[in-house]
Amino acid sequence: MQQSIxxxxxxxxxxxxxxxxxxxxxxxxxxxxxxxxxxxxSGHLGLAIVALLLxxxxxxxxxxxxxxxxxxxxxxxxQASECDVEVTDTTDDCxxxxxxxxxxxxxxxxxxxxxxxxxxxxPEIGRHHAQGYFTGREGYPKLLIxxxxxxxxx
Numbered sequence: 001m002q003q004s005i006x007x008x009x010x011x012x013x014x015x016x017x018x019x020x021x022x023x024x025x026x027x028x029x030x031x032x033x034x035x036x037x038x039x040x041x042s043g044h045l046g047l048a049i050v051a052l053l054l055x056x057x058x059x060x061x062x063x064x065x066x067x068x069x070x071x072x073x074x075x076x077x078x079q080a081s082e083c084d085v086e087v088t089d090t091t092d093d094c095x096x097x098x099x100x101x102x103x104x105x106x107x108x109x110x111x112x113x114x115x116x117x118x119x120x121x122x123p124e125i126g127r128h129h130a131q132g133y134f135t136g137r138e139g140y141p142k143l144l145i146x147x148x149x150x151x152x153x154x
Contacts, residue, residue: 003120008150009075011120016072021065028058064154071133071143071152080131085144085151087123099123101151103132103141112140114153121149 003011014020032054039047084104089097102113104127123146130151133143144151 002122003149005145005147005149008120012068012072012075012150012152015065016068016070018069021062021069024061024065025058028054028061032058067152067154071150074133074135074142078133078135080133080145083130083132083144084127085130085132085146086127087125087146087151089123089125101141101144101153103144114141116151116153118149118151123151124148 032051035047035051035054039045039051086102086104088100088102090100091097098115099118100113100115128146128148131145132141134141141153
C-alpha cells in the first residue's frame with residue numbers, strides 16, 4: 001500500500017525521534033544479551049553467533065535512524081529549496097530494486113547522486129520536481145519531498 005506524503009511525514013516524525021532511536025537500540029541490545037546468556041548457559045555456540053549478528057543489525061539500524069533523525073531535524077530548521085530530481089533504479093541478481101536519485105542542476109554546480117530506500121511508497125522512474133532540504137557547502141540533500149514520496153539518502 002502506498003502511503004500519502006502526510007503519512008510518510010508522520011512516519012518520519014516517529015522514526016526520527018530520539019525516543020524511537022533509544023527503543024530500537026535497547027531492543028537489539030537486550031535481545032543480543034539474552035541470546036548470549038542462553039548461549040553460555042546451554043553451551044550452544046550458534047546462539048552466540050546470532051547474538052553477534054543482532055549487534056551488527058543494531059549498528060545498521062541505528063545508522064538508518066540517524067538518517068531519519070537528520071531529515072526530521074532539517075525539515076523543522078531549514079527552508080526548502082525547489083529542485084528537480086531524476087529517479088532511476090537497477091535490479092540485482094535476486095530481483096531486488098536499488099533506487100538512485102540525482103539532483104538535476106544547471107550551470108557550474110555538479111550533479112549530486114545518491115542511493116535511497118523508499119519507505120511506504122514505490123518511486124516512479126523519471127524526472128520530478130521536488131522540495132529539497134540541503135546542508136553544507138556541497139549542497140548535499142538530507143531530504144527531498146517529491147509529489148509521490150520522501151527521498152532520504154542511504
